[in-house]
Amino acid sequence: MSDTLDATFAALADPTRRAILTMLLEDDMAVTDVAEPFEMSLAAISKHLTILTRAGLISQEKRGRVKWCKLEPDALRAASVWMQGFGQFEPVNLDAFERFLETELSQPGDEA
Incomplete structure (x- = not known):
């Protein structure tokens, strides 16, 4: 489980990847459509x-x-369970996560 959590939190650490997740909350997207709003190469988006x-x-x-690309709806479950162990966090609500x-x-000043 540690490797899964490490991969999850490492993926969430990058603002571009968080922006991609936000986009995918709406619907599945072609890779080229995911890349469109970012000022980086298609190869960088692919990474x-x-x-x-x-x-x-x-x-x-x-x-x-x-x-x-498609968002996996249960992907944050392990991270949510882990965070609940601290008693300070509610289960991850994807709608609330999207708003966050x-x-x-x-x-202002942030560029994704």
């Missing part, structure tokens, strides 16, 4: 997506010639 996939936070599948990410990512 971020690989980290999110390895952490189990998203899944990727090829549909025809297009690679799609949107707030964090819309801070």
Whole structure:
């Protein structure tokens, strides 16, 4: 379980990856659509997506010639259970998590 938590928290540590998760809360997206709002190469976005996939936070599948990304709804369960052990955290509510990410990512001076 430690490796899973390490991968989850490492993936969440990067603001670009958190922004990608926020985008995927809405719906599945093609990799090219995920990359569109970011000022970085498709290769750089692919590296971020690989980290999110390895952490189990998203899944990727090829549909025809297009690679799609999908948020894995239970991906944060282990992290939530771990945080509950401290008695200070509620179970992760994805709607609340989305609002948190949107707030964090819309801070003035932050660029995702």
